[in-house]
Amino acid sequence: MTEVARAAASVPSGLNGQPALNDLVALLDLEKIEENIFRGVSPAESPVRVFGGQVAGQALVAAGRTVPPERRVHSLHSYFIRGGDPRVPIVYEVDRIRDGRSFTTRRVVAVQHGKAIFALSASFQVDEEGIEHADEMPDVPDPETLPTWGESLVGYTDKLVSSRFPRPIDVRYVTQPPWTLREDGPSPARSQVWMRADGLLPSDELLHVCVLAYASDLTLLDAVLVRHGVYWGLDKVLGASLDHAMWFHRRFRADEWFLYDCESPSASGNRGLATGRFFSRDGRLVATVVQEGLVRVLRPN
Secondary structure (H helix, E strand, O other): OOOHHHHOOOOOOOOOOOHHHHHHHHHHHOOEEEEEEEEOOOOOOOOOOHHHHHHHHHHHHHOOOOOOOEEEEEEEEEEEEEOOOOOOOOEEEEEEEEEEEEEEEEEEEEEEEEEEEEEEEEEEEOOOOOOOOOOOOOOOOOOOOOOHHHHHHOOOOOHHHHHOOOEEEEEEEEOOOOHOOOOOOOOEEEEEEEEEEEOOOOOOOOHHHHHHHHHHHHOOOHHHHHOOOOOOOOOOEEEEEEEEEEEEEOOOOOOOOOEEEEEEEEEEEEEEEEEEEEEEOOEEEEEEEEEEEEEEEOOOO
């Protein structure tokens, strides 16, 4: 068995594929407590803090459960206020801000231990026709020609904490994986990956949007880190998502391949800004993402 094959085999099957995706779908299926109050939980195996994509996805589910299904979410704006405790359920309180003729607005606050840990505003819209244009998708290799997540971990399986937790999203790096770039020093502030839900999802449009919101937080800040030749867990880097915004432009399925093209235009004040564009495999721009994250790089004295 080759080194690449051994690395791929070292990722337990229960951490990816349909079983991991089924767990994510269950995670996004919130318990309804009252008309505007929902409750969610975290995976049994979780990092020290609740993953930002999880709380964003769950909050969007809570908002969407109070909106007529013919109104599709077109944007979200959110703030990460405190680190979430994965051992404690999260309560999502929905405020029905406005129900207009074309747009519906919801505000969601996620609460643990009596304190807000996350706040989200989401806007939903009825389908309308109008002018259209979009950026073209970058020219990149097909996902099938690229190493799998397990294959990209050659020599790093025991070093990266992220390799120990379930991966319901299939990720294939177009650019070189950021953990392998450190020895080369700073690189252009860009990260490109192919992604898809690692299995088949039910045909629930809100669920596909929430899975994309979950996936959007996985690799976005890579673009910040590669610019400085560092990576989580391998260098003294402290980080957390601060705020996160998304705009959904066109319909898509999250269990089909999409290109996530990310760049970082700026980093300052221990904060890194990253922007991302999601393209469907046929080249349609389906979503745009902007996030600022806390990125503290502790240099040796």
